[in-house]
Amino acid sequence: MLQVAFIRQNIDFVKERLAHRNFRETGLVDDIVRLDDQRKRLQLESDTTQSKINAFSKEIGQLMAKGQKQEAEEKKQEVAMLKTTLTPIAAQLSAVEEELNANLVRLPNLPAAAVPGGVSPEDNTTIREGGDRPTLPKGALAHWDLAKKYNLIDFELGNKITGSGFPVYINKGAKLQRALIQYFLDFNTAAGYTEYQPPILVNEASARGTGQLPDKEGQMYYAAEDNLYLIPTAEVPLTNIYRDEMLKETQLPIRMTAYTPCFRREAGSYGKDVRGLNRLHQFDKVEVVQLVDPAKSYEVLEEMVLHVEKLLQSLDLPYRILRLCGGDMGFTSAMTYDFEVFSAAQEKWLEVSSVSNFETFQTNRMKIRFKDASGKPTLAHSLNGSSLALPRIVACLLENNQAEGFIALPQPLHAYFGAERIG
């Protein structure tokens, strides 16, 4: 979340930036400043009274030690009086603090200066395109048909065992998943990311830390008995590794990668977009996360974009990179690049990665700080990106590389998969 001190010092700027991401409740900003004014006033009143009580209490102790019981009793009466005035002030103060916080968590992050204006995906800016779109053979199939033809994925079986959006990968389909995960992890660790295998259920504090709560409450699967959430992305456990940590400047940058299954309820989505692998409730993803010095975070963002781009190039898929406009960015992001690959049989772009700089939005919630050169505690910047999400990559690999009687695989996968083609 945003820092109150920053909001107070930059009221107009904050409103302008919120408007830039098409956030309409700019009145929240005024409410926050007003509530913080109240907070300060009440805090001062409370502190002053408490200070008097502390002083009197000390005197009482000294009087008691000297055996001056009468004077001590008189002081006790005065303290009792002060406490009756303190009680309502304290109650107001905590009410105001609660309301202030409730308003603060509803404010999304501010878009960075380079974020284009706009309200919907049509307003996103294409930064680069790469790779060649294939010419498909006659009678080319969509990936769900190819999955059936080569017995790679059984969607109906998933329906039986769990429900829609939980596919069963079979035989070479299962092995392809394993090959991709292994390849992606190796690609990331070779670039200096440390591999983790984190829990895939997290507690409430972790879900709050990265911003899934309270904003995306209904999107996560929830194990009520134990008050745990199934992760929607490895970003949650990975970033929370450093929650409430005071780091040394020399520890930065921290670079982490992990493979996890991801779980999303996708409440409300239906129709054509959910066909086949396009949108699932459970899917595999390899994630990269960085915690960095604030001065370097945009440099790092570009570096992460190049990293993911190289990975896509190595898979020889046609891709494009979009800089998301203000209105299309996620709640917690200051700047986001989306990666899309072209699904040749469906003839549409599918999002396979999202690389974002959150600046201090997450680290302020999680209190991930480091001591800067002057020894002052400073919030780090957090960034993350998919590298990569599997299902849509698989969809494109199958569709784009289909030939007469087989599906060719890109060179880097040959060793991991143990063959150059499926079929």
Place this chain on the structure above:
RNA sequence: GGAGAGGUGGCAGAGUGGUCUAUUGCGGCAGUCUUGAAAACUGUUGAAGGUUACACUUCCGGGGGUUCGAAUCCCUCCCUCUCCGCCA
């Protein structure tokens, strides 16, 4: 699931009702010494709110209570560790 122990500042670890604003060590920072570094020695160093800066307030796992006064006593919840049981 049963029994016991514990949660204190960046880390370790003292502190059972008032002895300044939590002892000490490590780590960090600065200095002395040194060609430089290390070692040694000296000084300094928790976080949040608040202030131009002070003052002042809060924080010893969370919440509540007792008291003039709570890290310390009581209640409650959470978490960790050890042993037993069960078990991949």
